[in-house]
Amino acid sequence: MTIQQRPMRADAIRNRAKILDAARAEIAAQGPDVGMEVIAATAGVAVGTLYRHFPTKTDLVGAVLAEYVEQITNEAEAALDRARSGASPLGVIVEFLHEVIRISAINEAAKSAAPALGAAADLDESRAASALAELIEKGIAAGQIRQDLTVADIYILISAAPLDQEEPVRERWAALVLPCLTADAARIDLDEVGQR
Amino acid sequence: MTIQQRPMRADAIRNRAKILDAARAEIAAQGPDVGMEVIAATAGVAVGTLYRHFPTKTDLVGAVLAEYVEQITNEAEAALDRARSGASPLGVIVEFLHEVIRISAINEAAKSAAPALGAAADLDESRAASALAELIEKGIAAGQIRQDLTVADIYILISAAPLDQEEPVRERWAALVLPCLTADAARIDLDEVGQR
Amino acid sequence: MTIQQRPMRADAIRNRAKILDAARAEIAAQGPDVGMEVIAATAGVAVGTLYRHFPTKTDLVGAVLAEYVEQITNEAEAALDRARSGASPLGVIVEFLHEVIRISAINEAAKSAAPALGAAADLDESRAASALAELIEKGIAAGQIRQDLTVADIYILISAAPLDQEEPVRERWAALVLPCLTADAARIDLDEVGQR
Amino acid sequence: MTIQQRPMRADAIRNRAKILDAARAEIAAQGPDVGMEVIAATAGVAVGTLYRHFPTKTDLVGAVLAEYVEQITNEAEAALDRARSGASPLGVIVEFLHEVIRISAINEAAKSAAPALGAAADLDESRAASALAELIEKGIAAGQIRQDLTVADIYILISAAPLDQEEPVRERWAALVLPCLTADAARIDLDEVGQR
């Protein structure tokens, strides 16, 4: 991902990083409609430089998203490593989801911009998916995680987290929703409870 | 919100309705960046007329959102009525949330447009809030709903529903998340489960 | 060509004309790469107005060209009328070509811009073509015009006139080239002359 | 024009040639608006190198034009040589013009780009002019060429050739126009023919 055909010049690498930082920050701050000039100015470069690195706005947003996907993937793999080292699968998954929410909040704007621009943040088929699959398997084996839970479910929950909200709201959301992942939660029957 | 200072002329009322319909439809279909001219054309009026009714785009989106809030409110009050008539509070709340997800999906585009435009869909302080408060109270009294559940929690869940996803995804989300509202869910302790 | 679905507003008609005038003048003066803003400024309107009348630069150049084609067509038909009224076909054709050169010089820049922009100035199939065909026929019948002359030949000569040159140059060109249309010219054999 | 103050380094000469080749090819293929980067890429050098040899685009186009002028000049002098060796002056001039049309067609794009860029392809005062002058003189002396023909006339015809057209069109143009150079053509009086 960071490997180039020919090694980039040091200043070009620096500029690329500055641009990505600026894009992430400005898109998060002002929404996906920030002008390219604004991003360039924030990065301290001229528009032309921005366009040399990212030929279209879609490419730029895509790159921000790719970084985000990369982070999630890293978190997933780190979580799997911890589980393999003996940590509780459920605990690890919960930690992972907390971390994902934290990371995602920052990228919220980029994520919402993506569809409109045709850029896609596909986690599927990725390393993240296989790490999560193994994590879930371990959790089910340990009797902690509900047996019907899938990687897709995790994605549903992530994509539905209230990322645009303040931290306390996100915490409360996690407190309400995360127990749903457990084997215990699977035993709750809404209809039956409704009769009581 | 729909009350005017002076009674509007019949055709003006009709135009306002046509414009709102067009706005809802076009924003849902094409996203929040549809041009005002497109909305006007769909409504069968000229831009000038559109601007007479809604001085800025923000106002128009705000009105679409207000309609949506109105719908939610109606659903909440209808739900409360059913509960007052003896229906299970939990069942009624679950039905309400399903209905809200259905309605919200349609308005998803408008909702996502709102922040960028400075329009807000505030449910707080509304009739919806008091209806929901009473519903939750009844559910807690019946031992069905977790005791710490608040109206704010309901708003958190609604605002975090995966509205931009296909129906089956929304169903799965509901199946995972709604049990979290129950008193049984409140008894799940993630840390404790993690030790097992 | 100037007929609209609904009658345009008086000021819109005036603006359209001002824009076409400005476009013709600026393209002629500065070449086809004049900015749209420059043309708009010359016309005394804002760019938006220009774009309301001509959605793309291609359309604008196309319209300038269409005017030009219209003028040529009118000249051709006027020439035919004179010939039908008894004027010498050759004389009429020569006058027509002189007039065309005069008109074309003004539109030279637009013509050269056209291909690059994908706009086409097609004279073929037009009223001009049939008028010219009849003119040539009359000239041949009168023994004035070379028997193998076609409408295509006229177009070749027109498209090859040194329009970007000063008036005296264009006059000299006409003096050199126009005799070639005559029956007498057809009798000149370059090879035979070369032997003398 | 190709002479340098100090002898260029061998690779510099090679680069200059590669750049000119690329410029000629790209301008012919894509029109005069090809980017400098494209030309540089085609030449296999970086833009910086291109700019070392040709400080502005105008200079580059001017150089392409100069090459073209050089070719024409060579043709003119070769033609004169043939006439001096006893070939028919008219035949030689006709051949020369055919050759010029062939060469010019290739450089058409460069030529049309020139005015917009302020580069000029001046044939006047050149060796070509004196060669042509002598050729015309010989032709007049032989009674083949019209007595009032000047070098300027040749330039007018060249500059008015339909170079942007397909080969058959150019052939037909030559067939129509070249006889005009003859002494016989000078005897055609349009007015008189018009009376017949």
Place this chain on the structure above:
DNA sequence: CATGAATGAGCGTTCATTCAT
């Protein structure tokens, strides 16, 4: 009042040219 033409700031993008490496 409705209409729709006019406005003009702003956008994404390009490209001749400069300059650090």
Place this chain on the structure above:
DNA sequence: AATGAATGAACGCTCATTCAT
């Protein structure tokens, strides 16, 4: 020298909003 990254003015075009008809 050669390289290619950086510059930034300019371009074609859009669209929320205003205003003459």
